[in-house]
Amino acid sequence: MTSTNPASNVTKIALVTGGSRGIGRSTVLHLAARGVDSIFTYRENQAEAANVVAAVEQQGRRAIALKLDTGVAASFDAFVGRARTAIGELGAERFDFLVNNAGQSLHKAFDQTTEEELDAIYNVHFKGVYLLTQKLLPLIVDGGRIINISSGLARVSMPGSSAYGAMKGAVEVLTRYMAAELGPRGIAVNTVAPGAVATDFSGGMVRDTPALAKRISDMTALGRVGLPDDLGAMISSLLSDDNRWISGQRIEVSGGMLV
Template identity: 70%
Template sequence: MSTQNTPDSRARIAIVTGGSRGIGRNTVLSLARRGVDSIFTYRSNRAEAEHVVAAAAEAGRRAVALPLDTGDSASFDRFVGEVRQALTSLDAQRFDYLVNNAGTSLHNAFAETTEDELDTLYRIHFKGVFFLTQKLLPLIADGGRIVNISSGLTRVSMPGVTAYASMKGAIEVLTRVLAKELGPRGIGVNTVAPGAIATDFSGGMVRDNPEVNKRVAEMTALGRAGEPDDVGPMIAALLSDDNRWVNAQRIEVSGGMMV
């Protein structure tokens, strides 16, 4: 298995937002198994984050957990300072990969969605991704890679997800434009769009509700709901040099939902 080291043997480093649980956690650990160290964020559960740090150590890699509310752009300057300190602890000045994964869900009819609900989604899913990426640009190495997490809901239309799907659609446009703007630095930017995954997202709806899980399985070509381990390794592989020529793409990871 490739260690993804640079010619000077410096280990690669990733920043993963929302890395303490679900797809983010799996991404951190999948990267660790590929020889990549991580700086990852968590919202409030420090104990949960420490479990991820320990699991990365078991895989032979280092991970640093930092608190961050990705919906609070006023905190980003402080966070960047903490990232600089974390990089020093990892014997580095730059990081190589950014995975914008942190997010929340909203299930509400269009006619009933409030301005506050829409603003919250905007701050977390678009404004936060936009400005956190902007703030981190001076620290990402030339030739690095960025993955923005979207959703299968930008391809299929379902009631109750208008606001959420719209924000993810904006992220997909942002990805394509960023790929163009950052191309001169050799930085690739792609979108990964998971389908329905059995995590605690949306209150554990797919994971914990047997009826929902069964419906998802019935509409998926591979006959089951997705698991975090279906997505994290794919993101880790996409960040590797093996996929260096994949750029400005939306890649759905859904087992063939609603095809």
């Protein structure tokens, strides 16, 4: 990945939702190591976001943190205005890479999931991805890249994850349509589907529960649970020019979980 946009001779810029922790944080840092500046969103924890900005600056790159709840579509117009300003602060008019990563979990049996819980998962994991990407399209360069984060739970069925897994499945279908419709602009769109990753997602369930981590490790070909850097490294690599001919694909990054 080169650090400049050939069309405008400015540093490449990524916009990563949910970039203050976990997979999103790792993605921002790995992109910085490749010479890419970032705008990333956080929902509540400004101190966490500031730590990511500082870590990027230690690598000699720049990052700007913007507050956003991706489950509130009514806020997207205002956010796009703030994103446009941030892009300008980074010396450009448009950005190169969009990573739709922000999410929240729900572990609830199918027959116990409420309408309110289903709506919350839908708003973040499908409606938010759909509408925020729409709003940001005018700011994405022709020849840019979009990655939508899915989950291994769209491929395998684990009891208690019906709402979450179904919305991730919808995002995978959406990705293929986006790839087809945005192809004329040279924009590649792909899905990255993590397996179980040791982060604070789901209250740190995988990271902080040794018995669960062992059970997952036992069903994974490479013999362990995933780490944020396993995903951040892969996502930043997928955005590089080396992978310019990949579009409309689902790539699972799980260490061979339940193969």
